[in-house]
Amino acid sequence: MIELRDVHIRAGQFELANLSFLVDAGQYAVLMGRTGRGKTTILESICGLRRIDGGAILIHDTDVTDWSPADREIGYVPQDLALFPTFTVAEHLQFALRLRRQPARQIEERTKELAQLLGISHLLTRRIQGLSGGESQRVALGRALSFHPSVLLLDEPLSALDEATRNEMQALLRRVTRESGVTTLHITHSADEAEALADRFFHLHDGKLTER
Numbered sequence: 402m403i404e405l406r407d408v409h410i411r412a413g414q415f416e417l418a419n420l421s422f423l424v425d426a427g428q429y430a431v432l433m434g435r436t437g438r439g440k441t442t443i444l445e446s447i448c449g450l451r452r453i454d455g456g457a458i459l460i461h462d463t464d465v466t467d468w469s470p471a472d473r474e475i476g477y478v479p480q481d482l483a484l485f486p487t488f489t490v491a492e493h494l495q496f497a498l499r500l501r502r503q504p505a506r507q508i509e510e511r512t513k514e515l516a517q518l519l520g521i522s523h524l525l526t527r528r529i530q531g532l533s534g535g536e537s538q539r540v541a542l543g544r545a546l547s548f549h550p551s552v553l554l555l556d557e558p559l560s561a562l563d564e565a566t567r568n569e570m571q572a573l574l575r576r577v578t579r580e581s582g583v584t585t586l587h588i589t590h591s592a593d594e595a596e597a598l599a600d601r602f603f604h605l606h607d608g609k610l611t612e613r
Contacts, residue, residue: 402426402461403447403552403584409455410439410446417442419456420610422603426461426551429578429585431595434605440588441480443605444554447586448475460552471500473552476545476583480556482537484529484544490516491525493540497548515543518577535566539573546581553578555587559594571597 408420417439424430434440445451447458449470458466465473484493494515498508516522519539529537538558545553558574559567575598578585589595595602602613 402459403430403586404459404462405443405447405456406459407456408446408453408458410442410451411454412442412451415439415442417608421456422610422612424584424586424601426584427582428600429575429587429598430601430603431587431589431599432603432605433589433592433595436590438605439608440605441556444477444556444586444588447552448477448554449473474548474550476548476550476553478538478541478545478553478555478558480558480560482541484537484541486529488529489525490521490527490529490532490540493529493544494525494547496544501548511547515547518580519543519573533566534562535570538562538570542574542577546577546583549581551584553583553585555585557588557590560590567594574598 403424405420405422410417420443432440432443442451446453449468453466457464460473460475491512494512495508498511516525519542521536521539521543524532524536532540559570562570571594587598604611604613
């Protein structure tokens with residue numbers, strides 16, 4: 402569950418005020434709106450990368466407003482994916498698990514499980530350079546899901562893909578999120594993408610958040 406209660410965010414001259422919404426556990430919500438209106442700012446605030454100036458952020462009924470990003474246990478795929486050029490695919494899938502000092506056997510098992518789920522088992526020893534857009538998206542999604550987060554945040558994850566790959570990734574996202582039960586908030590500009598994926602539809606316009 403993701404909940405914002407009267408959240409206020411200010412960044413220079415930019416301001417969002419009185420933002421409130423609720424995404425129930427296990428739901429897939431899409432947030433739409435014009436470029437530069439604060440959608441990414443909302444995601445960054447939920448995962449703790451940006452402090453809010455008022456209100457509260459709750460994850461599964463727990464107020465995490467003042468928690469560090471690591472303590473919130475949220476999986477996040479930024480728009481640029483933020484993949485590490487020196488890492489192999491396997492090292493990306495293992496990254497969050499190693500930070501959490503998981504046992505080596507559990508890390509190995511989870512890496513194999515994710516690679517099979519995402520269809521990238523044949524890529525585990527490859528570095529990021531040379532991967533296709535769809536393959537890179539799968540790696541970023543695997544890294545975000547590796548530690549079994551209860552919440553997944555996706556910032557325009559399919560915007561740079563061609564139509565065929567986008568359709569393939571939409572099907573993968575539907576399957577993976579439903580199988581894992583993760584509560585998902587996904588930013589997109591595509592109405593077709595939203596219709597294909599979402600249980601809930603939110604729209605940000607002129608600083609106001611509404612549900613369709």
